[in-house]
Structures are given as structure tokens and as C-alpha cells.
Amino acid sequence: MTLSYVLMQNLRRNPLRTALTGVAFALPMAIFVLAISTVVMLTKTAARIEQQLRLAVHHKAGITAFMPEGMRRKIEDLDPNRQRLLAVCAMRWFGGRIPDTPNPLMSLACDVDTFPTVYQDVPMTAAEVEQWQHERRAAVVGDGAANQYGWTPGSRVVLDSTIPPYQRLEFIVVKIIPNASPPNAFYLRRDYLLESLQARGLTGTGCNIFWVKCRSAAALRTLQKDIDALFANSPDETRSEDENAFIAGFIEALGDIPGLARVMATVVVFIIALVAGNTMMMSFRERIRELAVFKAIGFPSSRVFLIVLSESLLLALFGSLVGIALGVGFLLVPWHNPHSESISAPEVSWIAVLGSLAIGLTVGLVAGLWPAYQAVRLRTTDALRQVV
Amino acid sequence: MSAADIELVDVRKVYRKGRNAISALDGLSLHVASGSFVVIMGPSGSGKSTLLHLVGGLDAPTAGTVRVGDAQLEQMSERGLTAWRSRHVGFIFQMYYLVPVLTAAQNIELPLLLFHMTGKERRQRVRTALDVVGLSDRMDHRPSQLSGGEEQRVAIARAIVTDPDVILADEPTGDLDARTSEEILSLLSLLHAQYGKTIVMVTHDPRGAAHGQRVVHLDKGILDRDVQNEAHATTAAAPK
Numbered sequence: 001m002t003l004s005y006v007l008m009q010n011l012r013r014n015p016l017r018t019a020l021t022g023v024a025f026a027l028p029m030a031i032f033v034l035a036i037s038t039v040v041m042l043t044k045t046a047a048r049i050e051q052q053l054r055l056a057v058h059h060k061a062g063i064t065a066f067m068p069e070g071m072r073r074k075i076e077d078l079d080p081n082r083q084r085l086l087a088v089c090a091m092r093w094f095g096g097r098i099p100d101t102p103n104p105l106m107s108l109a110c111d112v113d114t115f116p117t118v119y120q121d122v123p124m125t126a127a128e129v130e131q132w133q134h135e136r137r138a139a140v141v142g143d144g145a146a147n148q149y150g151w152t153p154g155s156r157v158v159l160d161s162t163i164p165p166y167q168r169l170e171f172i173v174v175k176i177i178p179n180a181s182p183p184n185a186f187y188l189r190r191d192y193l194l195e196s197l198q199a200r201g202l203t204g205t206g207c208n209i210f211w212v213k214c215r216s217a218a219a220l221r222t223l224q225k226d227i228d229a230l231f232a233n234s235p236d237e238t239r240s241e242d243e244n245a246f247i248a249g250f251i252e253a254l255g256d257i258p259g260l261a262r263v264m265a266t267v268v269v270f271i272i273a274l275v276a277g278n279t280m281m282m283s284f285r286e287r288i289r290e291l292a293v294f295k296a297i298g299f300p301s302s303r304v305f306l307i308v309l310s311e312s313l314l315l316a317l318f319g320s321l322v323g324i325a326l327g328v329g330f331l332l333v334p335w336h337n338p339h340s341e342s343i344s345a346p347e348v349s350w351i352a353v354l355g356s357l358a359i360g361l362t363v364g365l366v367a368g369l370w371p372a373y374q375a376v377r378l379r380t381t382d383a384l385r386q387v388v
Numbered sequence: 389m390s391a392a393d394i395e396l397v398d399v400r401k402v403y404r405k406g407r408n409a410i411s412a413l414d415g416l417s418l419h420v421a422s423g424s425f426v427v428i429m430g431p432s433g434s435g436k437s438t439l440l441h442l443v444g445g446l447d448a449p450t451a452g453t454v455r456v457g458d459a460q461l462e463q464m465s466e467r468g469l470t471a472w473r474s475r476h477v478g479f480i481f482q483m484y485y486l487v488p489v490l491t492a493a494q495n496i497e498l499p500l501l502l503f504h505m506t507g508k509e510r511r512q513r514v515r516t517a518l519d520v521v522g523l524s525d526r527m528d529h530r531p532s533q534l535s536g537g538e539e540q541r542v543a544i545a546r547a548i549v550t551d552p553d554v555i556l557a558d559e560p561t562g563d564l565d566a567r568t569s570e571e572i573l574s575l576l577s578l579l580h581a582q583y584g585k586t587i588v589m590v591t592h593d594p595r596g597a598a599h600g601q602r603v604v605h606l607d608k609g610i611l612d613r614d615v616q617n618e619a620h621a622t623t624a625a626a627p628k
Contacts (some may be wrong), residue, residue: 001492002501013489035583297474298470298473380447381437384441
């Protein structure tokens with residue numbers, strides 16, 4: 001038998017109280033892990049989008065309205081020396097899905113020449129860019145869809161469009177985007193789509209959106225105004241939106257999540273500190289004579305201090321680990337539908353995990369300090385005299 | 389002075405509660421020879437438990453000296469007293485104070501965690517202590533599975549497992565029925581007679597007095613009577 005065994009057994013002294021205290025630790029910790037992971041995800045997403053400096057230009061009537069592809073040239077001509085913009089990529093919604101499956105992929109037909117420039121966050125090697133440019137059926141796909149359907153580079157994929165004229169096209173995967181956002185992204189070549197339409201006697205070349213890759217945040221802001229001004233009072237009036245502003249607006253619509261998370265974390269720490277402190281004081285008071293006997297049979301005060309403090313830390317560790325496991329488990333379970341994601345799902349954040357553990361142990365330490373100090377100050381004779 | 393001689397000289401102990409000073413011992417002098425079995429009796433508040441606590445190094449006298457063997461207790465630090473206590477004194481309490489989540493054997497092993505010895509050595513000592521108190525067959529039982537008498541036997545085994553020189557028992561039969569009390573007192577007599585332990589036992593029970601070689605009566609913190617038990621006259625130590 002060792003002292004650590006005695007400590008573990010002490011936690012079993014009142015199993016219901018230990019379990020309830022553990023749950024009181026675990027649930028706030030799980031919420032803490034989820035909240036912090038969400039904040040970390042949002043922060044990363046915002047940072048990633050902000051770095052991309054992309055402007056989304058769509059029809060003022062809405063994103064489903066087509067705009068003539070010639071508008072790309074007009075946008076480019078706003079900055080002939082390329083001092084403000086890098087490239088413009090026209091996109092058309094394809095709405096493809098695997099035959100006989102219910103959910104469409106986020107499939108977009110893109111300009112072959114400017115896609116690699118506008119989507120620099122899709123890291124393509126020179127060989128992959130060459131494949132993209134020379135293989136008309138080329139497709140760049142998100143890792144979520146690739147993992148779900150078992151695609152690898154070179155895989156042949158058939159998609160049925162879910163919008164008129166509902167054509168079926170075959171693609172060859174040339175690139176799988178790691179950590180794709182969204183994970184079910186599927187980029188195909190717009191010229192390939194247009195050719196398939198022409199083959200069926202259809203001549204529509206309209207685009208749903210022009211992505212304008214800007215050189216700087218300042219350039220993005222001026223271009224945003226210039227583009228909308230350029231097409232003002234035309235049949236195809238535009239509405240230009242900063243990608244970051246759009247996502248940030250979406251996030252803000254959910255509320256001040258980082259602020260809420262900070263408040264939540266403070267409340268969590270406060271609550272579990274009260275719960276743990278109360279439990280440890282109760283445990284101490286129940287065992288006051290037992291601890292006096294420990295001292296009487298020769299346990300030094302330092303050892304008694306460590307016994308009481310370690311119990312608190314063990315309880316905190318137990319509760320925190322359960323809470324972290326719950327939070328991480330919730331994040332790892334594929335509870336979300338990858339086909340409906342517009343931004344990345346929260347991932348397990350090591351900051352949240354380690355932070356939770358640190359907070360849990362700190363609370364355990366603080367909660368155990370007072371009872372441990374009381375145990376040191378405990379006068380053996382006074383404690384024993386209560387009975388004898 | 390031999391290893392377990394106990395000597396108190398003009399010991400005073402005053403407890404202060406707010407402005408009130410309560411005198412528990414008022415100039416008590418007492419000598420307990422090594423290997424003797426002394427019973428301390430007296431009414432409540434006479435200073436019996438205080439005497440036991442002073443001899444066990446759990447409390448310090450307000451004045452006077454307390455010597456156990458070579459240890460001058462009033463001069464020792466708390467840390468020194470704690471270390472000394474773990475090696476030289478075994479305590480037995482009225483309410484046993486066993487750890488409820490540990491088995492009988494584990495409770496007995498507790499004081500040995502303070503010693504540098506292997507697990508095998510500890511288990512051997514625990515088995516020996518259990519044999520002495522006659523509870524070898526109950527070693528894996530928890531306190532809740534034991535009777536009051538058995539719990540006190542475990543407490544006695546815990547007190548003797550470190551092979552102390554002195555055993556201090558504070559009302560060891562106070563919570564037991566007559567028959568079980570007699571068993572516990574007989575066990576203490578056995579420890580004294582067979583293993584030569586110096587035993588100082590506080591009790592209200594007159595039957596307990598019969599087991600001691602000497603009965604010291606305290607009253608209001610002073611020595612009232614010091615009576616030699618005739619039945620043990622041949623082995624009794626003379627009062628100072």
C-alpha cells in the first residue's frame with residue numbers, strides 16, 4: 001500500500017459526492033473546451049480569409065442571377081497596370097452531386113487561367129497547376145468529399161448537375177485540398193462546363209460571381225466601390241462584398257462569441273471553484289478526527305497538507321479529464337453534415353484542452369489549499385478532545 | 389532511565405479560552421517505570437487525557453518537564469515530536485478512528501508508510517500484529533464489516549505495528565460492551581505481560597483498573613491517589 005493508494009481510496013469514501021463533484025467539474029470543462037475550440041476556429045477562419053483579400057462581386061439581384069462573362073474584362077480594365085488587383089476569376093454554380101445521392105457538393109465552375117491565382121489558399125504544385133490547365137475534365141476537390149467518396153488524384157468522378165439543364169459530366173481529380181473550407185468543395189473548369197452546354201445547343205455563358213483577388217486591404221476597399229460604380233445603372237448592377245466582411249458579419253450575427261466565451265470561462269472557473277472548495281471543506285470537516293489520528297501516529301504536518309491538497313487535485317484532475325473527454329468527443333463525432341458547411345466545423349483545439357486542464361488543476365489547487373492549511377493548523381488534542 | 393521510563397516533574401498545563409484560563413494539570417509529578425501497566429482514573433476534567441497527550445507528545449506543558457526515555461519532550465520541536473511519536477508511541481482511542489475506505493490490514497499498515505521499509509517487510513509486520521490481536525482471518529475486512537471489539541483490535545494492532553516502547557490508551561473500552569471490554573483489556577494485559585510494553589491507560593471503567601499494576605487517581609489536575617494493584621504486586625513499579 002502507498003499513500004497514493006490511500007488518496008485514491010479516499011475518493012471512494014463518498015462515491016456519490018465524488019461523482020457529483022466530478023460531474024460539476026466535467027460539464028463546465030466540456031463547455032469550456034467547446035467554446036474555446038469554437039473561438040479558435042472562428043479566429044483561424046477570420047485570419048485565413050483576411051489573408052486572402054478576395055472580393056466577391058455578384059449581381060445586385062442576388063447570387064443566383066447570371067452576369068455576362070464579359071464583365072470580367074471590364075473589372076480587370078479598372079486596374080490595367082495590376083497595381084490593385086491580381087486576377088479575376090469568374091464562377092458559375094454547377095450544383096453537382098454523385099448520381100443517386102441526395103446532397104449536392106459545393107461545385108463551382110471556375111476560370112481555368114486565374115483560378116490558381118485567385119485561390120492561392122489552395123496550395124497547388126506546378127505539376128498540379130499544369131494538370132488543371134491541360135486536362136479539361138480536371139477537378140480540384142476538398143478533402144472532406146474526397147475522404148467520404150474515396151477519391152484520390154486520378155480518380156474519375158461523375159456528377160449530375162442539380163440545376164437546369166441537368167447535364168451529367170465526368171471529371172478527373174487532379175488535386176485534393178487539405179483542410180478544405182468547405183470540406184465538400186469541388187472546383188471544375190468553366191470552359192469544360194460551357195462546352196458541354198454548347199454541345200447540347202445551349203449558349204448561356206453567364207456567371208454567378210466574380211472573385212477579385214486584390215493586392216491589399218486598401219485596394220480591396222477602393223475596388224469594391226469602383227466595381228459597383230462601374231456597373232451602376234446597367235442591366236447588371238453589382239454588389240461587391242469583402243469575403244472577410246461577409247464571414248465576419250455572419251460570425252457577428254451569432255453574437256460576440258469571443259466575449260461570451262470569456263464570460264463563460266470566468267463563470268465556469270468561479271462555479272467549479274465554489275463547488276470544489278465546498279466539497280473539500282466538507283470532506284475535511286468529516287475527517288477532522290481521522291486527520292488528527294494521522295498526526296498522532298506520526299504523520300508530519302507537511303504530509304497531512306499534501307494528503308488533503310492531493311485529494312483536491314485528484315478530484316479536479318478526474319473531473320477535468322472527463323470534461324475534456326466529453327468536449328473532445330463531441331468535437332470528434334461527425335455530428336455535422338459536411339455538405340451543409342459554409343465554414344469549417346470546430347476542431348479540437350489543444351489550446352482549449354491544455355487550458356481546461358490547467359484551469360481545472362488550478363481550481364483544484366485553490367480549492368484544496370484552505371482545507372490543507374486547516375489540516376496543518378489542526379491541533380490534534382483539540383480534535384481528539386471532541387470525543388474523549 | 390530505560391527506553392520507556394516516563395517521568396513528569398511538576399507539570400502544569402493551562403488552557404486558555406478567551407480571557408478564561410483553565411488549569412488541567414496543576415503541578416503533577418509522576419514516574420512510570422519501563423514495562424509497567426498504569427491505569428489513570430479520575431472524574432471528567434481531572435486531567436487524565438491531558439496527561440496522556442503530554443506523555444504522547446501531542447501537547448506541550450505550560451510548565452514542568454516531561455521525559456519519556458531519553459526524550460525531553462517539552463524541548464522538542466513539533467517536527468521532532470512527530471518523528472519521535474511515530475517510533476516510540478502507539479495510540480489507542482475510544483472511537484478507534486480507523487480509515488473506513490481501507491481494510492483492516494491497510495489500516496494497520498498506515499503508520500508503517502512513514503518508515504523506510506519494503507512492502508514485504510510491511511506486510512510481514514501487519515500479519516504479526518494481526519496475529520497478536522487475533523484478527524488474521526479479518527484482515528481484508530473494512531471497518532464497516534467489523535464489530536466494535538474487532539475495530540478496537542485493529543486499532544490496537546495499528547498501535548503496536550511499529551513496535552513502540554509506550555502504548556497510550558484513552559478510554560479504549562469506553563464504547564464497548566462488558567464482554568468485549570474484557571477481551572480488549574485482556575489483550576492489553578497480554579501486550580504488557582508478553583511483549584513488555586509500557587502501557588498507560590485512561591479509563592472510567594473500574595474493571596479496567598483491575599488489569600493495571602498501578603492505578604493513579606487524578607482530581608482537579610493533581611495526584612489524588614496512587615494505588616498499587618495487589619494482584620500484580622510482584623511486577624508492579626513503585627510510584628515515585
